[in-house]
Amino acid sequence: MLLVVLAVTFLAFASMNFLGDPLVNILGPIADESSGPEFAEIRAEARAEYHLDDPFPVRYARWVGDLTQGDFGRSFKNQQNVRTVIADKLPVTILLMAYAQLLAIAVSIPWALWAASRAYRFVDKASTVVSFGMLGIPVFALVVLLFWLFALYWQIFPTRFDDSGLGPRLWSLTLPAISLAIPLIATYQRLLRTDLISTLQEDFIAVARAKGMSTRHILFRHALRPSMFSMLTVFGIQTGALIGGSLVVEQYFGIPGIGRAVIEAIIRDDFPIVLAVVVIMSVLFVLINFLVDIAYTWLDPRVALND
Amino acid sequence: MTELWLPSADPTAEDEKPPLALWRRLGFGFWVSVGWVLLVIGLALLAPILPLEDPNATGVGGRLEGPRPGLWFGADSTGRDVFSLTIWGARISLVVGFIAIVVGLLVGGSIGILAGYFRGLFDGVASFAFATLLSFPALILAILITTLLGRTVFWISISLGILAIAPVGRLARAQTLVFAEKEFVMAARILGADDRRILIREILPNVVVPMSALALLGMSIAIVAEGTLAFLGISVADGLSWGKQIFEAGSRATDLQTGPHAALFPIGVVFLTVLSLNFAGDRLREVFDAKELSL
Amino acid sequence: MMSDNLLEVDNLGVTFNTPEGKVYAVSGVSLGVSKGEALGIVGESGSGKSVTMKSIMGLLPRTAEITGSAVFDGLDVFDLPKGRRKHFYGVDIAMVFQNPMTSLNPVKRIDAQLTEGMRYHDGLSHSAAKEHALELLDLVRIPDPVKRLRQYPHELSGGMRQRVVIAMALANEPALLIADEPTTALDVTVQRDILDLLDDLRRELDMALILITHDLGVVRDRTDTIAVMYGGRLMETAPTAAVFADTAHPYTQALQRSIPDMSTPRGTQLDPIPGSPPDLAFAPTACPFAPRCTYATDECASAIPPFKSTPSSADHSYACFHPCGSAAEPAASV
Numbered sequence: 063m064l065l066v067v068l069a070v071t072f073l074a075f076a077s078m079n080f081l082g083d084p085l086v087n088i089l090g091p092i093a094d095e096s097s098g099p100e101f102a103e104i105r106a107e108a109r110a111e112y113h114l115d116d117p118f119p120v121r122y123a124r125w126v127g128d129l130t131q132g133d134f135g136r137s138f139k140n141q142q143n144v145r146t147v148i149a150d151k152l153p154v155t156i157l158l159m160a161y162a163q164l165l166a167i168a169v170s171i172p173w174a175l176w177a178a179s180r181a182y183r184f185v186d187k188a189s190t191v192v193s194f195g196m197l198g199i200p201v202f203a204l205v206v207l208l209f210w211l212f213a214l215y216w217q218i219f220p221t222r223f224d225d226s227g228l229g230p231r232l233w234s235l236t237l238p239a240i241s242l243a244i245p246l247i248a249t250y251q252r253l254l255r256t257d258l259i260s261t262l263q264e265d266f267i268a269v270a271r272a273k274g275m276s277t278r279h280i281l282f283r284h285a286l287r288p289s290m291f292s293m294l295t296v297f298g299i300q301t302g303a304l305i306g307g308s309l310v311v312e313q314y315f316g317i318p319g320i321g322r323a324v325i326e327a328i329i330r331d332d333f334p335i336v337l338a339v340v341v342i343m344s345v346l347f348v349l350i351n352f353l354v355d356i357a358y359t360w361l362d363p364r365v366a367l368n369d
Numbered sequence: 370m371t372e373l374w375l376p377s378a379d380p381t382a383e384d385e386k387p388p389l390a391l392w393r394r395l396g397f398g399f400w401v402s403v404g405w406v407l408l409v410i411g412l413a414l415l416a417p418i419l420p421l422e423d424p425n426a427t428g429v430g431g432r433l434e435g436p437r438p439g440l441w442f443g444a445d446s447t448g449r450d451v452f453s454l455t456i457w458g459a460r461i462s463l464v465v466g467f468i469a470i471v472v473g474l475l476v477g478g479s480i481g482i483l484a485g486y487f488r489g490l491f492d493g494v495a496s497f498a499f500a501t502l503l504s505f506p507a508l509i510l511a512i513l514i515t516t517l518l519g520r521t522v523f524w525i526s527i528s529l530g531i532l533a534i535a536p537v538g539r540l541a542r543a544q545t546l547v548f549a550e551k552e553f554v555m556a557a558r559i560l561g562a563d564d565r566r567i568l569i570r571e572i573l574p575n576v577v578v579p580m581s582a583l584a585l586l587g588m589s590i591a592i593v594a595e596g597t598l599a600f601l602g603i604s605v606a607d608g609l610s611w612g613k614q615i616f617e618a619g620s621r622a623t624d625l626q627t628g629p630h631a632a633l634f635p636i637g638v639v640f641l642t643v644l645s646l647n648f649a650g651d652r653l654r655e656v657f658d659a660k661e662l663s664l
Numbered sequence: 665m666m667s668d669n670l671l672e673v674d675n676l677g678v679t680f681n682t683p684e685g686k687v688y689a690v691s692g693v694s695l696g697v698s699k700g701e702a703l704g705i706v707g708e709s710g711s712g713k714s715v716t717m718k719s720i721m722g723l724l725p726r727t728a729e730i731t732g733s734a735v736f737d738g739l740d741v742f743d744l745p746k747g748r749r750k751h752f753y754g755v756d757i758a759m760v761f762q763n764p765m766t767s768l769n770p771v772k773r774i775d776a777q778l779t780e781g782m783r784y785h786d787g788l789s790h791s792a793a794k795e796h797a798l799e800l801l802d803l804v805r806i807p808d809p810v811k812r813l814r815q816y817p818h819e820l821s822g823g824m825r826q827r828v829v830i831a832m833a834l835a836n837e838p839a840l841l842i843a844d845e846p847t848t849a850l851d852v853t854v855q856r857d858i859l860d861l862l863d864d865l866r867r868e869l870d871m872a873l874i875l876i877t878h879d880l881g882v883v884r885d886r887t888d889t890i891a892v893m894y895g896g897r898l899m900e901t902a903p904t905a906a907v908f909a910d911t912a913h914p915y916t917q918a919l920q921r922s923i924p925d926m927s928t929p930r931g932t933q934l935d936p937i938p939g940s941p942p943d944l945a946f947a948p949t950a951c952p953f954a955p956r957c958t959y960a961t962d963e964c965a966s967a968i969p970p971f972k973s974t975p976s977s978a979d980h981s982y983a984c985f986h987p988c989g990s991a992a993e994p995a996a997s998v
Binding site for chain 2: 067073202344348
Binding site: 264265266268269270271272273274275276279283284287288361362363364 | 753769772
């Protein structure tokens with residue numbers, strides 16, 4: 063797993079360095095030798111500052127070494143410390159993604175339980191069609207649609223991000239979080255419903271029914287936990303999609319998170335920021351999937367024995 | 370729960386009900402979906418010769434004018450014909466989606482099959498590469514590659530194709546692993562077939578079937594990905610595209626409030642197209658999975 | 665029929681509507697069991713014995729169509745009053761299932777599974793329920809119950825798990841316990857222990873027991889009455905001793921011959937029953953056993969034999985045109 067993170071950083075760093083001259087990106091047109099000797103000194107300074115004269119492996123090793131110290135380097139453009147930029151923007155992105163996941167789980171689990179306990183009846187089939195439809199709307203179309211409906215037409219949610227306190231912040235993040243949550247809800251609902259239906263065929267469910275336990279008790283206390291494996295696996299994988307979706311959502315709703323920062327950085331060829339975001343997102347992705355692995359042992363005590 | 374509630378299997382019952390023809394088994398919804406996708410493709414292909422307004426011509430309709438005969442989807446904030454924009458926008462979306470999935474299938478498919486068949490070191494390296502690619506946030510990877518390679522139709526397609534390599538490769542590898550163990554492959558080997566022959570004659574046909582379902586799903590993913598890039602303003606530099614169209618119509622609150630149709634029509638078209646591709650892909654997968662079980 | 669029975673099943677029929685058509689799983693079954701008595705239901709798989717009990721337990725899928733009646737202690741089981749229904753199963757009637765490996769929820773500890781019934785039905789507090797759980801484990805003779813309570817099902821052996829399942833069923837002191845092939849999935853060595861346990865518990869707790877099995881030997885020494893089922897229908901019911909001493913139905917006879925017994929001399933050939941159980945996809949029009957029966961005549965293939973009592977005893981009934989011991993016994997079997 064650590065190896066994968068290392069490979070990701072290497073790939074990102076290598077592509078940044080070999081596809082395009084970093085010096086051009088730092089200095090712009092004056093990086094070119096032909097732009098005149100008067101800039102030679104500036105070029106030399108920049109080369110020295112960013113260690114551009116060192117061979118590639120050395121630069122990579124230094125960059126990774128700095129990373130482990132929490133040093134992401136400096137922006138090519140405005141000399142800002144990348145760490146400050148990230149520390150400034152990461153919290154709101156994490157908040158947004160956590161909010162979306164929470165919403166998705168809070169909606170999809172009751173929905174799946176409701177549908178599974180009415181499996182193959184009309185209402186279940188109808189709800190399956192709805193969840194399939196929810197998967198068909200790309201996030202970029204969804205944000206416009208929801209914004210129009212909820213912020214302009216019905217005017218339930220504010221039109222812009224409000225950072226004046228935790229309450230307003232959460233309230234103004236609700237619509238963006240819903241946009242991110244809708245495809246997640248559909249994905250989770252479909253998986254969980256299928257697994258629940260097969261769990262409900264198990265003997266121990268019949269035993270619980272023979273004990274006279276209520277349907278509610280059986281669904282929540284007996285069927286839910288053994289049915290959550292696929293959903294949990296996908297929870298980890300969907301984090302990747304969530305990161306992509308947060309770029310769109312942050313850009314559209316004007317949320318000052320790292321999604322927006324990375325798009326700006328890409329447009330301005332500000333590689334250190336892009337690299338930092340790629341690394342952080344990959345680490346986050348790997349970390350969440352690691353937590354998912356741990357959660358398996360909580361879901362099923364038998365897993366612990368096999369390890 | 371599974372006591373003998375169902376009648377015991379009757380071997381003659383199968384003969385009485387002949388299996389439905391493939392096209393019937395795929396169902397009505399499948400053909401509606403395919404019909405819609407073909408309609409969009411047809412319109413996109415024929416766009417230059419159809420009697421459409423120039424999508425870039427401003428002032429064709431009034432500012433944010435509503436739909437009317439002749440201006441079916443209305444006009445956008447600069448008076449361009451939204452219907453024409455949508456049709457022309459389909460061209461880039463579909464081409465990118467198509468090239469991307471072809472690249473993904475060719476590269477990912479062949480790496481996956483070879484890895485699954487030969488195993489060993491090559492498999493280890495390939496599997497590790499897939500895992501690495503998959504742990505990149507996909508969209509950030511796409512942005513990275515397009516930024517570095519350039520924002521042309523070709524490079525955008527390639528970069529989205531690179532994204533498709535890992536998932537396609539994984540599936541191809543898994544499928545190959547299954548089939549490489551099957552009796553007919555063993556039989557072919559005993560009969561003296563060499564690796565190349567086994568791969569092409571025995572493995573490939575069996576891996577291609579599930580891949581075709583993945584192709585449709587993959588195309589929908591690629592279309593969405595291109596739309597997302599365009600929405601963010603980092604797709605094809607000055608081309609028309611659904612994502613860009615929706616962004617332009619939907620990013621200014623006042624425009625969206627006065628003329629939502631300029632955004633809602635392309636949103637509807639994207640929705641139906643993605644839905645159709647997903648649905649058709651899903652049906653294919655279901656039908657072929659069932660067939661595999663009966664093998 | 666006797667009306668003082670705890671459970672009285674009358675003319676029960678269960679039909680399943682499947683995509684392939686109707687399946688007549690159970691037809692015309694009438695049974696009774698009185699307080700503290702043990703009834704054995706014997707039959708091959710597919711004979712309808714489990715379906716009969718599941719219909720009483722309300723465990724059949726929605727596709728099942730139930731006719732006839734089942735009355736428990738004056739209550740119509742198929743139409744329980746709403747308030748009664750909430751605390752009926754698990755309190756008045758409890759059930760033990762065939763496979764202890766799958767009868768316990770794999771992700772819940774034993775104590776949670778044991779106590780949930782008492783807490784739900786009797787409103788016991790956490791600590792009171794736990795205390796009762798310990799008593800129950802003691803009752804079903806599980807050693808070291810304190811430790812067992814904290815374990816997960818996969819940490820217990822099959823026999824232990826079945827004891828836990830039995831303890832679970834006893835949690836609310838049911839008046840009737842239904843045990844559906846409780847030993848089929850267990851090792852031969854523990855089968856006997858579990859059966860003896862059930863027998864002892866029935867006496868200790870003065871509880872009625874319905875023991876479902878495919879093995880006549882299992883019910884021989886442990887039940888008061890035996891009902892033999894085949895093809896969804898009742899073949900013979902009689903006091904246990906009469907089933908063996910005065911067998912009326914050829915199917916019962918065939919069942920006896922197909923099982924080994926301590927009294928059969930070594931080396932005796934066991935007689936398996938030729939043929940296979942009937943297809944239940946057709947409404948019954950004949951004796952279901954006729955195609956496999958050595959005594960069958962044309963009559964057996966064209967009409968359903970009525971279920972009637974023997975001349976000697978009102979408790980002994982069977983459904984056959986040519987009962988064993990009658991003149992029709994063929995010499996042809998030589």
